[in-house]
Amino acid sequence: MLRTLWQDFLGLIYPRLCLACREPLVTGENHLCTGCRAELPYTDYHRLPPDQNPLGRRFWGKLPVRHALSYLRFIRHGRVQHLLHELKYQGQRDVGTALGQLYGTELHAAGLAADFDLIVPVPLHPRKLAKRGYNQAAAFATGLAEGMNVPAAAHTLRRTTNTKTQTKKNRAQRWENVATVFEVEDPAAVIGRRVLVVDDVLTTGATLEACGAALLAAGAAEVSIATIACA
Structure with a gap:
């Protein structure tokens, strides 16, 4: 009382x-x-069959993705853009964790949690991590892990190069920018496991594609992707 x-x-x-x-x-x-x-503009992509999921089509012929998931649609000057701005630039890591918990609960209710063994966030370069103080994708991964009761491992992937911002690049330039900058620190942690790779926003998918390729090369059984929002 x-x-x-x-x-x-x-x-x-x-x-x-x-x-x-x-x-x-x-x-x-x-x-x-x-x-x-x-x-909020929910996508509900997790309710669609894989062949009807427009997000999954972005990876066709590029990366074998089992599930392509995104919680919200990115709309300029809307609530989602404000949430992402708070998460990335205003120190509000709780935004990522809270949205991860909400989405993770939905995915668990839809029966998708059973399809993942490990949740891995897209890593920041140590220099950028030190400047921001936290990894926004890792905050989202933490929330997803709580909502789905699936373990998350923030240090599975390592970014070896501090790449330039992707914001104004086209798809080819984005892929060139990130194609060889990710590596798996401990391959034993991913061998034979079904990995869900997560990030804050999906635009062209180049970063997630590069991360997924690195995980599969290290022995992951399969890769899925999930983001807070998709453009």
């Missing part, structure tokens, strides 16, 4: 805010307000 009163008092002084719209959360709401939860 006293704890609840103290939490309510703190809420008056330091209200918990929705991660998407920054409005105060009410009792019973966590991370996202009810309005944003209802209006």
Whole structure:
């Protein structure tokens, strides 16, 4: 009782805010307000057969992907862009963890958690990691792991080169930028395992393709991908 009163008092002084719209959360709401939860542009790709999944088609002929999953559609100047900006540039790693928990719970309910043995985030170069303080993909992986009850391993992949930003590159340039910059630190950790590779946003898929190729070359049984959002 006293704890609840103290939490309510703190809420008056330091209200918990929705991660998407920054409005105060009410009792019973966590991370996202009810309005944003209802209006976020969900993809529901996990409900589609693989041959009808438009995200999976991006990897046809490039990487054998079992599942291609993305929680939200990226819409410029919308809630999703705001969430990703908070995650990547405003130090709000809880955004990634919270969205991972929500999505992981959905994937578990859909029966997909049984298809993964390990969740591996796309790594940042140590220099960029030191500057940002955390890996946004690893935050998402942590949430997914909690929601699906599947282990995550943040250091399975290593980025060997500090590549330039991918933002203004076309697909060919993006692939050239990342094709040889990932390696598996401990192949024994992935041999024979079904790996879910995760990142914050999927645009052309070049980064995830490079990570998936490195994992398969190291002996992973199969690779799937999942992101917070897709453009």
